[in-house]
Amino acid sequence: MATAAATTNAGAGSAQVIRTGAGSRYVIYTLLILFCLYYLLPLYVMVVNSLKPLSEIQAGGMMALPDALTFAPWASAWSSAQVGVEATGLRPYFLNSILMVVPAVAISTVLGALNGYVLTKWRFRGDTIVFGLLLFGCFIPFQMVLIPMARMLGLMGIAGTVPGLVFVHLVYGIGFSTLYFRNYYQQFPTELVRAAMIDGAGFFTIFRRIMLPSSGPIAVVCIIWQFTNIWNDFLFGASFSDFDSQPMTVALNNLVQSSTGVKEYNVHFAGAIMAALPTLFVYIVAGRFFVRGLMAGSVKG
Amino acid sequence: MGFLDIKNATKSYGPVRVLHETDISVEEGEFLVLVGPSGCGKSTLLNMIAGLEDVTSGEIAIRGRRMNEVRPADRNIAMVFQSYALYPNMNVAQNMAFGLEMHGVPKAERDKAVKDVAELLQITPLLNRKPGQLSGGQRQRVAMGRALVRQPDVFLFDEPLSNLDAKLRVDMRTEIKKLHQKLKTTIVYVTHDQIEALTLSTRIAVMYGGYVQQLGTPKEIYDNPANMFVAGFMGSPSMNLFPAKVELENGQAAARISLVDGKSAILPFAPGNAMASQEGRKIILGIRPEAITDEDGADRNSQAIHKLESVVEVTEPAGSDTFVVTQLGGKEVTARFRADVEVRPGDSFPFAVNMEKAVAFDPETEMRISG
Numbered sequence: 053m054a055t056a057a058a059t060t061n062a063g064a065g066s067a068q069v070i071r072t073g074a075g076s077r078y079v080i081y082t083l084l085i086l087f088c089l090y091y092l093l094p095l096y097v098m099v100v101n102s103l104k105p106l107s108e109i110q111a112g113g114m115m116a117l118p119d120a121l122t123f124a125p126w127a128s129a130w131s132s133a134q135v136g137v138e139a140t141g142l143r144p145y146f147l148n149s150i151l152m153v154v155p156a157v158a159i160s161t162v163l164g165a166l167n168g169y170v171l172t173k174w175r176f177r178g179d180t181i182v183f184g185l186l187l188f189g190c191f192i193p194f195q196m197v198l199i200p201m202a203r204m205l206g207l208m209g210i211a212g213t214v215p216g217l218v219f220v221h222l223v224y225g226i227g228f229s230t231l232y233f234r235n236y237y238q239q240f241p242t243e244l245v246r247a248a249m250i251d252g253a254g255f256f257t258i259f260r261r262i263m264l265p266s267s268g269p270i271a272v273v274c275i276i277w278q279f280t281n282i283w284n285d286f287l288f289g290a291s292f293s294d295f296d297s298q299p300m301t302v303a304l305n306n307l308v309q310s311s312t313g314v315k316e317y318n319v320h321f322a323g324a325i326m327a328a329l330p331t332l333f334v335y336i337v338a339g340r341f342f343v344r345g346l347m348a349g350s351v352k353g
Numbered sequence: 354m355g356f357l358d359i360k361n362a363t364k365s366y367g368p369v370r371v372l373h374e375t376d377i378s379v380e381e382g383e384f385l386v387l388v389g390p391s392g393c394g395k396s397t398l399l400n401m402i403a404g405l406e407d408v409t410s411g412e413i414a415i416r417g418r419r420m421n422e423v424r425p426a427d428r429n430i431a432m433v434f435q436s437y438a439l440y441p442n443m444n445v446a447q448n449m450a451f452g453l454e455m456h457g458v459p460k461a462e463r464d465k466a467v468k469d470v471a472e473l474l475q476i477t478p479l480l481n482r483k484p485g486q487l488s489g490g491q492r493q494r495v496a497m498g499r500a501l502v503r504q505p506d507v508f509l510f511d512e513p514l515s516n517l518d519a520k521l522r523v524d525m526r527t528e529i530k531k532l533h534q535k536l537k538t539t540i541v542y543v544t545h546d547q548i549e550a551l552t553l554s555t556r557i558a559v560m561y562g563g564y565v566q567q568l569g570t571p572k573e574i575y576d577n578p579a580n581m582f583v584a585g586f587m588g589s590p591s592m593n594l595f596p597a598k599v600e601l602e603n604g605q606a607a608a609r610i611s612l613v614d615g616k617s618a619i620l621p622f623a624p625g626n627a628m629a630s631q632e633g634r635k636i637i638l639g640i641r642p643e644a645i646t647d648e649d650g651a652d653r654n655s656q657a658i659h660k661l662e663s664v665v666e667v668t669e670p671a672g673s674d675t676f677v678v679t680q681l682g683g684k685e686v687t688a689r690f691r692a693d694v695e696v697r698p699g700d701s702f703p704f705a706v707n708m709e710k711a712v713a714f715d716p717e718t719e720m721r722i723s724g
C-alpha cells in the first residue's frame with residue numbers, strides 16, 4: 053500500500069524544493085546518515101557473520117570483520133545443512149518458493165489488470181459491489197481463512213502441494229492487484245478505449261494493445277508488492293505445505309530450529325540472507341523499469 | 354430518406370431524459386454542426402451516432418441501414434475526439450494504421466493509405482514520432498489523419514478544436530473547411546462555439562436542454578432564429594432583445610420602445626411585415642448589433658432604416674468596429690458603429706435601425722412571432 057501511495061505522489065510531478073540554510077542542512081544530513089547506519093547495521097551483522105568460521109562468533113565480537121574469510125557457511129546453508137529431518141540445505145525449498153511465487157505473482161497481476169480494466173472501462177450493473185467485495189477480501193485477517201482454506205484445498209486435491217500454495221496466494225493477491233489496477237485505470241482516458249472501439253478493436257485487443265502497454269508503472273508496483281508478500285509469507289507456508297512443498301521461510305525456520313548440537317550461527321545468517329535476496333533482487337531490477345510519465349502526452353498538452 | 358437519419362431518437366439515463374425526440378436527416382456530403390451550451394446533449398447525440406451510447410428509443414440509420422444494434426466498428430464511421438485520444442504507445446503511423454489493421458486491411462495497403470493521408474495533412478515528417486512528442490496542433494492533425502485513412506461514410510467530430518489556443522483554432526477551422534470542400538465527406542461536428550458552427554456548417558442544429566431548438570442553414574439560423582434562445586446564443590455580440598409594443602402608425606405596424614428619459618420612440622416595421630394584425634401586443638424585439646448603426650454606416654439597400662436618438666453609455670473600440678452601448682426598452686443594447694465615428698459616452702446620438710432585420714418574439718413562450 054505504502055508503495056502505491058508513494059508512486060502516485062511521485063507521479064504528481066513538480067517536486068517542491070524547500071530551501072534551507074547551510075546550518076540546518078548540515079544537521080539534517082547528519083541525522084539522515086545516522087538513521088541510515090542504524091538501519092543498515094543488521095544487514096552488516098548478517099553479512100559479516102555469515103562469512104566467519106563459527107569459532108570466531110563464539111569468541112564474541114559479532115561486530116568484527118572476519119579474520120579468516122570463509123564461504124563454507126553459505127555452501128552449507130545452500131546444500132548440506134540439516135533442515136528438519138533431512139540434510140538437504142535450503143536449495144529444494146528455495147526452488148519451492150520460486151515455483152510458488154512466480155506463477156502466483158504472474159497470474160494475480162494479469163487477473164488484477166483484467167479486473168481493473170473491466171471495472172473501469174466495461175462497467176456493468178453492480179460493478180461497485182463486486183469491487184467492494186474484492187477490496188473486502190484484502191482486509192480479511194489471514195487467520196480467519198486458515199480452516200476454510202484447508203478444507204477447500206483438501207476438496208480440490210491440492211492440499212500440501214506447491215500448486216495449493218499458489219492457489220492460496222492467488223486468491224489473496226487478486227484483491228490487491230485489482231485495487232492497484234482499478235485505481236490506475238481510472239485515470240486512464242476512456243476516450244482512448246472508445247477510439248479503439250471505433251477503430252474495430254475488441255475487448256482483449258484493447259486490453260493487450262492499448263491498456264497493457266501503458267501499465268508499466270502500476271505493474272511494477274503490483275509485482276513488487278505481491279512478490280514481497282508471497283515470498284515472505286510464513287503463516288500460509290507453515291499451514292498448507294508438506295515437507296516436500298515447504299517454502300523458503302518455513303525451511304529457514306526449520307534450519308534454525310533443527311540444529312541438534314551447537315547452533316551454527318554463521319550458517320543461519322547465510323540462510324537468512326539467501327531467503328532475503330530474491331526480494332532485494334526484485335526491488336533493484338523492477339525499480340529500474342519504474343518509469344514514470346509513460347502516459348504523458350496521450351491526452352491534452 | 355437521407356444519408357444519415359436520426360429518427361425520433363431519445364436518450365435517458367435511468368429516469369433522466371438527456372435527449373428528447375430528435376429528428377435530423379443529413380444528406381451525403383453535408384457538414385452538420387450540433388451547437389449548444391455545455392450539457393445540452395450534443396456529445397450524447399454524437400455518441401449515439403457512433404454507437405458508443407445506446408439509443409433509448411427511436412432509430413439511427415446510415416445509408417438506409419438501421420444502426421441501433423450495430424457495433425461502432427461496423428458502422429463505417431470515424432471519430433475525432435476532443436482529447437484527440439491518440440494511442441500513447443504507438444507512433445503516428447501506427448496510430449493512423451490501427452483502424453485499418455483491425456479491419457484486416459493488408460500491410461501494403463495500410464502503408465499506402467497512411468502515406469497519402471499524411472501528405473494531404475502535411476504530417477509526413479511526424480510519422481515516426483510518438484504522440485507525446487507532438488504539439489497540440491500536430492496531435493489534432495494526426496487525430497484527423499487517423500479518421501481520414503479509414504475513408505468512412507460519416508465523420509464525427511466532438512469539439513476537436515477546443516483544446517487549441519485561439520490563433521491555431523482559427524487556422525484549423527479554415528483547414529477543416531477546406532478539407533470538407535475538397536473531400537466532400539459527410540460530417541457531424543459538435544461544438545459549443547457558435548462562430549465555429551456558423552463558419553463551418555452547411556446546416557446547424559442548435560441544441561439546448563436536450564432539445565433541438567432549431568435546424569437550418571447558418572443564414573436561416575442567424576437571420577430567422579426560431580426562439581429567443583437561438584437568437585441570443587448565435588452571433589457575437591449576441592442579438593439585442595428588448596421589450597416593445599406593437600402599434601399602428603398611418604396604417605403600418607410599428608414598435609414603440611421606451612427610452613431612458615421617460616420618452617419613447619417609434620420604429621415602423623418593414624413594409625409587408627405581418628405585424629399589423631398584432632396591434633397592441635407586447636413583444637420582445639430582436640435586432641442584431643450590426644442592424645443598429647451610425648447613420649452613415651446603415652445598409653443602403655434596406656427599405657426600412659429608421660432613426661432614433663439615444664444616450665450613449667459605453668463605447669468599446671474593437672479595431673475594425675466600435676461597439677456602442679445604449680439603453681432601449683430598459684435593456685442594454687449594443688450597436689455596431691464604424692471605427693472612425695466620433696462618439697463619446699454621455700452624448701445623445703442618432704442611431705440608425707434597420708427594421709428589415711428586426712424579429713419579434715412572444716415574451717411568454719419566447720417563440721418567434723411570424724406575424
Ligand SMILES: Nc1ncnc2c1ncn2[C@@H]1O[C@H](COP(=O)(O)OP(=O)(O)O)[C@@H](O)[C@H]1O
Nearest residue numbers: 366369371389390391392393394395396397398
Ligand atoms: N453516463 C451518464 N449518466 C448520467 N447522465 C449523463 C451521463 N452522461 C451524460 N449525462 C448527462 O447528459 C447531459 C448531456 O451531456 P453531454 O451530451 O455530454 O453534453 P454536451 O452537450 O456538453 O456534450 C448532461 O446533463 C450530462 O450530465
Ligand SMILES: [Mg+2]
Nearest residue numbers: 392395396397
Ligand atoms: Mg460534450
